[in-house]
Amino acid sequence: MLNLNSVMICTKQSEALAVFYEKLLGKPADMVDAANGFYGWQLGGSYLSVLAHSERAGVNQDPGRVLLNFETAQVREEFERIRAIGAGVIREPYQMGNGWIATLADPDGNYFQLLNPMDM
Numbered sequence: 857m858l859n860l861n862s863v864m865i866c867t868k869q870s871e872a873l874a875v876f877y878e879k880l881l882g883k884p885a886d887m888v889d890a891a892n893g894f895y896g897w898q899l900g901g902s903y904l905s906v907l908a909h910s911e912r913a914g915v916n917q918d919p920g921r922v923l924l925n926f927e928t929a930q931v932r933e934e935f936e937r938i939r940a941i942g943a944g945v946i947r948e949p950y951q952m953g954n955g956w957i958a959t960l961a962d963p964d965g966n967y968f969q970l971l972n973p974m975d976m
Contacts, residue, residue: 860902863924866909867964870895873906876963879941880926915965923959924968931956931970938970 867873870893877897878884881904887896893908904924928934932949935958939945944961955972962968 862896862903862905864905864907865962865964865966866907868908868910869964870906870908872963876942877904877906880938880943880962919961919965919967922966924966926968926970927973928970929972931958931972934970935960 865873871890874885874895877895881897881899883897885895886898887903887905888894894905896903896905926934935949938960942963944965946959946961946967949956949958949970952971955974957969957971959967959969
């Protein structure tokens with residue numbers, strides 16, 4: 857059995873992306889190695905990390921390939937808050953089934969979604 861340990865976003869601008877994700881997540885990184893451009897946040901049982909990588913410059917050329925999903929009961933309110941901190945709007949909140957979903961982009965153009973908790 858496998859357990860998801862972490863998701864790492866590689867970028868040439870790790871400090872700027874870390875500042876964005878601190879605002880998005882509402883807390884400073886739980887792990888920081890600024891000298892190596894590493895920032896990590898524990899989210900539930902996994903980590904979201906940002907890492908400096910010299911070969912990952914500019915805007916993501918295929919941003920819809922991998923989507924981060926952040927669960928919230930307040931999709932519309934969080935959408936407005938996150939748009940105000942500088943996220944790019946890909947799709948405004950819309951109803952899907954019994955819940956809401958919205959798609960935004962971080963400063964590198966990586967897509968992420970806000971969605972209502974799902975019953976599993």
